[in-house]
Amino acid sequence: MTDRPSSRVLLVGPPNVGKSVLFNRLTGLSAGVSNYPGTTVEFAEGQMTLEHGGSATVIDAPGTYSLQSKNEAERVTTRLLDSSPDLVLGVLDALRPETGLYLALDAMNRGHPVILVVNRIDLARERGYAIDVKALSDAVGVPVLATSGASGLGIDDVRRNINHAVSGERPRPARMDIPNWETTECLAGVLRRETGDGRHRGTTSERLEDLLIRPWPGFPLALVAVAISLGIVVGVGMGLRQYILLPLIRDTLLPIVASGVQSVVSPGVLREIMVGEYGFLTKGIEWPLTLVLPYVVSFYFVLSFLEDSGYLPRLAALIDGMMARLGLSGAGIMPLLLGYGCGIPAIMATRTLETRRERLTVASMICLAVPCIAQTGAFIALLAEASIFVLLGVFAISIGALIMAGMVLGKILRGTKPGLVMEIPELLLPRVSVMLTKVWARAKHYLMDGVVPVMLGVAFAALVHETGAIDVVGRYVQPLVTGWLGLPERAAVPLLLGIFRRELTVLPLLDMDLTALQLFTGAVVGLFYVPCIAMLSVLAKEFRASIALIILGTTTAMAFLMGGLLTRIISLFMM
Amino acid sequence: MSVQVTHDKTPGANGILGNLFTRAVGSFEHACAAHAGFARWYEKSFYRDVVEREESMAELPQQAHVLHIGAGRYPFTALILARKGHKVMGIDHDADAVESARRIVRAEGLDSCVKILHRDGTDVDCRDYDAVWVSFHVHPRDVILERCSQTLSEGSTLIARIPSGLGRLAYGSCKADIGEGCRCDSFKSVLVVKGGAADTEALAPFTLDRVPIDQEVHVVEGNGHPHLEPLGIRAGKPVRVCARMPVGGAVLVDIDGRKVALGTEIARCVRCRRSMAVD
Numbered sequence: 023m024t025d026r027p028s029s030r031v032l033l034v035g036p037p038n039v040g041k042s043v044l045f046n047r048l049t050g051l052s053a054g055v056s057n058y059p060g061t062t063v064e065f066a067e068g069q070m071t072l073e074h075g076g077s078a079t080v081i082d083a084p085g086t087y088s089l090q091s092k093n094e095a096e097r098v099t100t101r102l103l104d105s106s107p108d109l110v111l112g113v114l115d116a117l118r119p120e121t122g123l124y125l126a127l128d129a130m131n132r133g134h135p136v137i138l139v140v141n142r143i144d145l146a147r148e149r150g151y152a153i154d155v156k157a158l159s160d161a162v163g164v165p166v167l168a169t170s171g172a173s174g175l176g177i178d179d180v181r182r183n184i185n186h187a188v189s190g191e192r193p194r195p196a197r198m199d200i201p202n203w204e205t206t207e208c209l210a211g212v213l214r215r216e217t218g219d220g221r222h223r224g225t226t227s228e229r230l231e232d233l234l235i236r237p238w239p240g241f242p243l244a245l246v247a248v249a250i251s252l253g254i255v256v257g258v259g260m261g262l263r264q265y266i267l268l269p270l271i272r273d274t275l276l277p278i279v280a281s282g283v284q285s286v287v288s289p290g291v292l293r294e295i296m297v298g299e300y301g302f303l304t305k306g307i308e309w310p311l312t313l314v315l316p317y318v319v320s321f322y323f324v325l326s327f328l329e330d331s332g333y334l335p336r337l338a339a340l341i342d343g344m345m346a347r348l349g350l351s352g353a354g355i356m357p358l359l360l361g362y363g364c365g366i367p368a369i370m371a372t373r374t375l376e377t378r379r380e381r382l383t384v385a386s387m388i389c390l391a392v393p394c395i396a397q398t399g400a401f402i403a404l405l406a407e408a409s410i411f412v413l414l415g416v417f418a419i420s421i422g423a424l425i426m427a428g429m430v431l432g433k434i435l436r437g438t439k440p441g442l443v444m445e446i447p448e449l450l451l452p453r454v455s456v457m458l459t460k461v462w463a464r465a466k467h468y469l470m471d472g473v474v475p476v477m478l479g480v481a482f483a484a485l486v487h488e489t490g491a492i493d494v495v496g497r498y499v500q501p502l503v504t505g506w507l508g509l510p511e512r513a514a515v516p517l518l519l520g521i522f523r524r525e526l527t528v529l530p531l532l533d534m535d536l537t538a539l540q541l542f543t544g545a546v547v548g549l550f551y552v553p554c555i556a557m558l559s560v561l562a563k564e565f566r567a568s569i570a571l572i573i574l575g576t577t578t579a580m581a582f583l584m585g586g587l588l589t590r591i592i593s594l595f596m597m
Numbered sequence: 598m599s600v601q602v603t604h605d606k607t608p609g610a611n612g613i614l615g616n617l618f619t620r621a622v623g624s625f626e627h628a629c630a631a632h633a634g635f636a637r638w639y640e641k642s643f644y645r646d647v648v649e650r651e652e653s654m655a656e657l658p659q660q661a662h663v664l665h666i667g668a669g670r671y672p673f674t675a676l677i678l679a680r681k682g683h684k685v686m687g688i689d690h691d692a693d694a695v696e697s698a699r700r701i702v703r704a705e706g707l708d709s710c711v712k713i714l715h716r717d718g719t720d721v722d723c724r725d726y727d728a729v730w731v732s733f734h735v736h737p738r739d740v741i742l743e744r745c746s747q748t749l750s751e752g753s754t755l756i757a758r759i760p761s762g763l764g765r766l767a768y769g770s771c772k773a774d775i776g777e778g779c780r781c782d783s784f785k786s787v788l789v790v791k792g793g794a795a796d797t798e799a800l801a802p803f804t805l806d807r808v809p810i811d812q813e814v815h816v817v818e819g820n821g822h823p824h825l826e827p828l829g830i831r832a833g834k835p836v837r838v839c840a841r842m843p844v845g846g847a848v849l850v851d852i853d854g855r856k857v858a859l860g861t862e863i864a865r866c867v868r869c870r871r872s873m874a875v876d
């Protein structure tokens with residue numbers, strides 16, 4: 023029995039009903055979970071052990087409102103359904119069951135064996151609903167289970183039923199008629215009854231929900247929220263750096279490393295490359311761990327709060343009118359915000375956007391002028407000491423460029439204008455443990471994927487520097503770097519390295535004793551300069567290789583153009 | 598089907614002001630009848646737009662049969678509709694006006710398409726018409742409107758011009774309650790009633806983007822966006838608009854406690870109905 027290919031169990035349901043939470047419970051993995059529709063945009067597989075040995079493959083799919091997919095994320099799900107999984111777990115939200123129920127009935131109609139899972143029963147109970155799974159099960163003729171993914175309630179029951187369904191007697195697919203909304207609503211009524219003793223509407227959180235989304239005071243509150251978020255990212259980041267990471271890394275770890283190396287490696291070029299002033303074991307460790315890591319932590323802390331509270335869809339609704347001016351819908355704000363963390367999930371997140379034109383516009387905006395958190399950390403390190411205004415200036419330029427890019431792309435890209443259809447989820451109080459898990463996941467990701475490339479980059483820079491190769495390179499790039507941008511020749515190296523990690527366009531400038539104007543120019547060039555290689559490959563995969571190339575070319579050209587122009591304009595005023 | 602139109606008699610309605618107003622309209626039409634050039638300019642620069650807007654609300658078929666109650670001394674509406682290829686029957690209860698109107702129709706060379714009869718509006722039969730226009734100043738309006746809506750056949754449309762602004766001072770406002778089988782909508786100063794069972798072609802849209810805040814309406818038809826039905830925006834469902842963002846921003850609606858934000862473009866394509874039409 024174990025040599026049989028493992029059964030495939032597919033989680034299907036509307037967005038934001040808790041499929042990924044259930045997936046994590048069943049497989050022990052940690053797929054991304056957050057309180058807005060469209061968190062999952064790519065399927066994930068995990069193993070669930072069965073009772074009699076062997077295992078089943080559980081697949082978490084993007085949420086979908088219907089089986090006529092409207093966007094790329096939904097297409098992933100319909101494709102998975104078409105690959106005829108052995109069992110479909112139709113997940114419903116106990117608060118509003120009919121959407122998921124319709125979907126599950128549709129899947130049954132197409133001949134899939136289905137088990138219904140009614141999730142978030144804790145929320146439904148709290149709101150004064152009673153859930154009767156037995157009645158629904160009798161009505162539709164397939165097992166119906168109630169769960170609370172958040173607390174783990176009912177998960178064992180799900181396991182047992184999966185076990186039962188995939189080992190031995192496979193459930194006969196219960197053939198259903200093509201569902202219609204009347205019957206679905208009836209069935210939803212069978213499942214869920216109002217008991218009347220729930221938390222009544224008009225509670226504080228209800229009132230807060232209303233306030234957040236009315237134009238007044240929604241707009242001012244949104245500005246306040248953004249300001250507070252920025253404050254926390256920068257403030258907490260600086261605090262972490264100053265009081266934890268600097269003492270730990272620079273003052274404790276690095277001297278040990280340095281003396282260790284010095285005792286083994288004799289003085290010379292090699293030692294300089296390793297632990298010299300720009301050695302990859304000194305700066306190569308100090309930069310990523312003390313300049314970038316603190317902001318990775320503080321940013322993802324704030325982002326997970328925003329994601330888990332359910333504020334982001336509200337922001338999307340508020341900003342929709344403005345985004346419409348750029349030919350986008352409010353939903354575009356989500357990938358853009360994710361982009362301030364990392365461009366890769368951000369480009370993936372454009373899958374929830376409806377039109378290709380909107381996807382492409384948002385992805386290009388991210389590549390051009392949204393600095394990832396690693397780069398932002400580098401900006402803060404580079405600029406905040408010179409002057410906070412230079413830092414704010416760079417961000418103002420970033421926002422301005424985003425708007426310009428949106429307008430220009432809106433003119434040149436063809437296609438229909440997108441419209442917003444966004445479900446606004448309940449506001450939930452984010453659980454600290456969930457937020458910490460997310461932050462830890464991102465920090466770990468940075469430690470694994472980010473630190474080594476930076477070390478290698480620094481090693482390369484040190485090598486070029488120590489061997490004198492910089493003079494050769496410098497001669498070639500002299501007109502561009504020195505002549506046009508007004509930067510020292512050495513600044514050519516970070517531009518070379520920037521293609522690997524975006525922070526590398528900025529970090530090496532730190533120790534070049536640049537003037538405020540040069541810092542600003544360097545930062546502007548870094549801001550617009552090419553997306554990293556990983557982003558380019560995602561672009562090529564999500565769109566086309568030619569589009570990745572066009573973006574590569576445009577961003578490079580923009581970087582040099584804007585850098586040079588701004589230097590000239592500002593130096594005019596400074597004279 | 599039935600339409601009850603109750604006339605809200607504000608003090609002074611149809612009194613001195615109303616009289617003055619009717620007279621003013623009368624002499625204006627008189628002037629038009631006398632100066633063909635002025636009439637043509639007026640028709641082109643103002644009247645045609647109005648009628649075209651009403652025509653699109655009525656969703657007229659090609660070469661429709663139209664009845665116009667209160668055609669007036671200078672039958673602008675009839676002429677404009679006739680030039681668009683429709684067949685128009687105009688009636689008026691003022692013999693002088695009928696005389697004048699006939700003369701003008703002849704002068705415009707449209708007498709094959711426009712007939713003008715001397716008839717009272719209170720006992721018309723609208724059965725044979727695709728659309729019925731009711732003028733602004735017909736009297737008694739409530740009786741005429743009720744009569745029209747009772748005899749309107751399935752799928753036909755009643756376009757009633759309703760006093761608004763200054764006109765309301767003169768004529769009083771009009772409250773219409775539509776019953777089973779009718780769809781009713783109002784635009785600033787036009788009341789549109791669609792005759793026939795609820796499943797006939799819906800009338801010119803009264804769309805979600807224009808529903809006042811906190812008013813409950815029923816969805817008549819979504820716009821085919823596949824997310825709308827699953828989110829509860831489907832025929833017959835009551836929805837409430839909770840907020841609308843300024844300058845063309847999103848509309849926030851509440852369906853059974855579920856909140857959904859719709860871009861204006863999307864909201865503009867969701868058609869709704871409400872039981873109360875005009876105020």
Ligand SMILES: Nc1nc2c(ncn2[C@@H]2O[C@H](COP(=O)(O)OP(=O)(O)OP(=O)(O)O)[C@@H](O)[C@H]2O)c(=O)[nH]1
Nearest residue numbers: 038039040041042043056060061062085170171172
């Ligand atoms: N109270 C409560 N919240 C839950 C429960 N299950 C999930 N949630 C919350 O619901 C939100 C959505 O959960 P996800 O697992 O991301 O939903 P999803 O179905 O994967 O959503 P998409 O990936 O967007 O399709 C998160 O904020 C969860 O914390 C539950 O049983 N009870």
Ligand SMILES: [Mg+2]
Nearest residue numbers: 041042061062
């Ligand atoms: Mg998910």
